[in-house]
Amino acid sequence: MAMRISNSPDSQDSVRTLVAAQSIFSQSMARISAGRRAGGPTNATGLAASNNLSGQTAGIDLTQANAQDGISLVQTAASGLDTIQTLLQRLRKIAVQSADQNISAEERQGLQAEADQIAKEINQSATSTSFNAKGLLDGSLSSSATAEAGSSIPGFNAGLTSTPPTVTLAGGTLASGTYSVNVNSTGKPGTTSGRGTPVGPGRLPSADSFLSDRTLGFRTDTSGARFSWARPGDYTLNVSGHAGSGASTVTLGTTANTGDTFQSVIDKVNLLSPATGVMASWPDANDGIVFTNGRAGSAAAVTVSGSDLLLKGLGIVAPGNVAASATSIDTISAYGTDGSATLTPPNGQPAVLAASGNKFTDTTSGFEADLNALTTPATSATDLNGSATVSVVSKGASMQIGANPTPSNQLTLLIGDMRAAALGIQGSAPSAALDVSTSSTVASSAIKTIDAAIQTVASQSAALNSIQGRLSAGLDNIAATENTAAAYTTIIDSSAAQQLTDLATAQIRQQPANAMQAQANQTPQGVLRLLGEPFAV
Numbered sequence: 001m002a003m004r005i006s007n008s009p010d011s012q013d014s015v016r017t018l019v020a021a022q023s024i025f026s027q028s029m030a031r032i033s034a035g036r037r038a039g040g041p042t043n044a045t046g047l048a049a050s051n052n053l054s055g056q057t058a059g060i061d062l063t064q065a066n067a068q069d070g071i072s073l074v075q076t077a078a079s080g081l082d083t084i085q086t087l088l089q090r091l092r093k094i095a096v097q098s099a100d101q102n103i104s105a106e107e108r109q110g111l112q113a114e115a116d117q118i119a120k121e122i123n124q125s126a127t128s129t130s131f132n133a134k135g136l137l138d139g140s141l142s143s144s145a146t147a148e149a150g151s152s153i154p155g156f157n158a159g160l161t162s163t164p165p166t167v168t169l170a171g172g173t174l175a176s177g178t179y180s181v182n183v184n185s186t187g188k189p190g191t192t193s194g195r196g197t198p199v200g201p202g203r204l205p206s207a208d209s210f211l212s213d214r215t216l217g218f219r220t221d222t223s224g225a226r227f228s229w230a231r232p233g234d235y236t237l238n239v240s241g242h243a244g245s246g247a248s249t250v251t252l253g254t255t256a257n258t259g260d261t262f263q264s265v266i267d268k269v270n271l272l273s274p275a276t277g278v279m280a281s282w283p284d285a286n287d288g289i290v291f292t293n294g295r296a297g298s299a300a301a302v303t304v305s306g307s308d309l310l311l312k313g314l315g316i317v318a319p320g321n322v323a324a325s326a327t328s329i330d331t332i333s334a335y336g337t338d339g340s341a342t343l344t345p346p347n348g349q350p351a352v353l354a355a356s357g358n359k360f361t362d363t364t365s366g367f368e369a370d371l372n373a374l375t376t377p378a379t380s381a382t383d384l385n386g387s388a389t390v391s392v393v394s395k396g397a398s399m400q401i402g403a404n405p406t407p408s409n410q411l412t413l414l415i416g417d418m419r420a421a422a423l424g425i426q427g428s429a430p431s432a433a434l435d436v437s438t439s440s441t442v443a444s445s446a447i448k449t450i451d452a453a454i455q456t457v458a459s460q461s462a463a464l465n466s467i468q469g470r471l472s473a474g475l476d477n478i479a480a481t482e483n484t485a486a487a488y489t490t491i492i493d494s495s496a497a498q499q500l501t502d503l504a505t506a507q508i509r510q511q512p513a514n515a516m517q518a519q520a521n522q523t524p525q526g527v528l529r530l531l532g533e534p535f536a537v
Contacts, residue, residue: 062400067471070399070413074468077136077415080129081461084122084137084418088457091118091425091433092450098436098443105437112437119420119433126418134397139417143171143394145179145367152386153183155374166373169390170422172366173414173463176394177346181369186384187296187339187357189375192304192332194287196315199226204285207263211313212253218288220312220324227252227313231326232259235310239269240303242295243277243428245438250310262289265314275428278302288315296336296375297357299448303439305331331439339384343367354452356424358384363455364463366416367392401471413467416460423453 097103098111126137134140147169151157159167196218198204205216214228232254238247248268253259260268262282266289269280277294293302304316309324311317317330341360342350353360358371371384396414420426425434434450436443 064475066400067475070401070411070471071468071475073131073136073397073413074464074471076131077129078461078464078468080125080137081418081457081464083125085454085457085461087118087122087125088423088425088450088454091115092447092454094118095436095443095446095450099440099447101440108437108443112433112435115433115436116427116431119426120431122418122420122423122425126420136415137418139419139422141396141413141415142366142417143174143176143392143396143414145169145171145174145390145392148178148389148391151388153181153371153374153384153388154386155384156371156386156388159371159374168368168370170366170368170417171392171394172362172368172416173396173460174345174362174365174367174392174394175412175414176392179346179367179390179392180344180387181341181360181390182344182350182387183339183341183358183360183371183384185340186375186382187355187372188337188382189296189357190293190300190302190334190336192291192302192316192334194284194290194315195318196286196288196312197319198286199224205262206285207266207282208261210253210257210259210261211250211265212256212259214256218313218315219319220309221319222321223323225323227309227324230309230313230324235307235326237265237269237310237314238303238305239272239276239278239280239291240301240435240438240442241277241293242300244275244435245442246272246276248272250306250314252313262314265289291316291334293334293336295357295372296339297355297359297372298335298338299356299445301333301335301442301445303331303333303442305329305439335445339371341369356449356452359424361452361456363452363459365414366422366456366460368422411467411470415464416456418457418460423456424449425453 094111094115098108127135129135129137147157147160147167149157156167159165160169199215199217199219203216205213205218209216211217212228212232214226217226217228219225220227220230230252232252235250235252236247237250238245240246248265248271250265250268251259266280266282269276269278269289269291273279273294279292279294281290281292283290291302291304293300304311306329307326308317308328308330309326311330311332312319312324317332336357338355339358339360340355341353343353343360343362344350351362351364353367353369354363355361356372358375359368360371361368369388369390374384375382394412394414396412399411399413401409401411416422420433421430426432427434434446436446
């Protein structure tokens with residue numbers, strides 16, 4: 001074996017072995033004292049993975065707390081909906097009771113007073129139901145809808161920009177996106193058809209003819225009797241429409257050219273139009289006065305009532321074989337028709353919308369396009385067929401129900417506006433309910449409107465129940481948290497048995513390494529002894 005002074009391979013080899021043993025000893029001591037093994041130059045990958053898993057575990061724990069908060073929010077909203085549903089059911093009972101023809105006008109007024117209080121309470125419930133100072137049922141969590149330019153529905157774009165707007169849109173709980181509204185048929189307002197029979201050929205009355213004119217007018221029975229021959233005096237003409245009811249006094253003059261004309265009767269009815277929503281007209285002298293409701297729809301009726309003699313004399317009712325009576329009351333009603341429309345979502349199939357006249361509603365989401373004002377008698381519009389593009393922006397509450405910032409880990413809670421106006425049960429005044437007092441016919445129409453409101457609330461309740469079920473299922477998935485925590489523990493935590501074994505091994509390896517280091521240092525000393533005493537140490 002070569003003997004060297006400057007370099008000693010044996011010594012270097014023993015140093016290397018000793019350093020390795022000391023490193024293992026120090027690492028095992030650190031892992032045993034900390035209880036962890038991830039980190040350091042020997043396990044950089046484990047350190048990175050453990051950091052990711054630590055964030056995942058903490059995120060899952062927090063999302064479970066978020067889910068608990070979400071369930072509390074949903075339950076609060078559901079409680080408010082239950083209250084509103086109960087109030088709507090009571091309102092429907094009132095409408096059914098008022099639709100009975102056997103009750104008096106005074107009893108109907110009492111029912112109307114209760115209905116008004118119910119509408120106020122519905123508004124109160126909708127505006128006061130909140131969670132963490134956020135309104136839940138007042139439309140704060142609904143979607144907004146705006147129309148884009150280029151609609152082919154007549155009057156649509158102009159109606160949105162008018163003051164006040166004659167077209168209104170509500171996004172309900174639709175998700176954000178671009179939707180298409182297609183009107184396939186137009187709802188019509190109810191119109192009474194003139195049924196009068198002129199007194200004789202070539203003796204047609206004009207709008208300016210006096211009711212007292214004995215040569216012109218309409219027959220009151222098939223024998224030729226006419227209103228002008230009746231007892232002069234004042235008669236009451238009652239008119240009701242979608243906005244309410246009103247009464248006009250019609251005067252039959254004592255002599256020719258006195259009292260009211262057909263035109264003056266029309267003017268009196270139209271003067272009450274803001275209160276009734278009904279317009280009167282004289283389209284054809286052969287038929288008599290015609291009354292048109294201001295709102296389309298099968299639930300919107302125009303009703304005219306008065307003495308049998310008056311309605312026949314105005315050409316509203318056809319003459320009968322029996323002489324007309326000044327004391328018996330005739331009533332004539334006319335209902336409109338509902339339109340039809342569809343809503344097409346982005347990359348989806350068209351969905352048929354529920355229709356009330358030309359007010360179209362998606363009962364599932366609460367989306368609404370109210371075009372009724374486009375077909376009032378004042379606009380003279382009869383055809384709304386066409387399409388419009390609507391942009392919807394969601395204003396719902398976003399809940400983080402997963403550990404990652406991905407759509408599948410997020411849930412948007414949308415709740416429609418549950419106030420009386422949004423449900424369609426508000427009357428002409430903000431503090432009033434829809435009319436159930438004018439007549440049994442009007443009350444019957446109200447039942448259909450209330451049924452639609454009940455369906456809207458029920459659909460929203462069902463949607464909330466499904467969301468609560470999803471949140472509850474997430475809470476039950478505890479295995480996800482346990483498995484993630486177990487994976488984190490597997491990587492980060494040290495095995496006490498393994499580390500104690502490594503520590504003992506390192507201690508054993510250090511002892512011969514130290515001995516060999518001492519032995520290796522003797523070789524240079526032997527060389528120095530051979531050179532002589534002066535070089536020996």
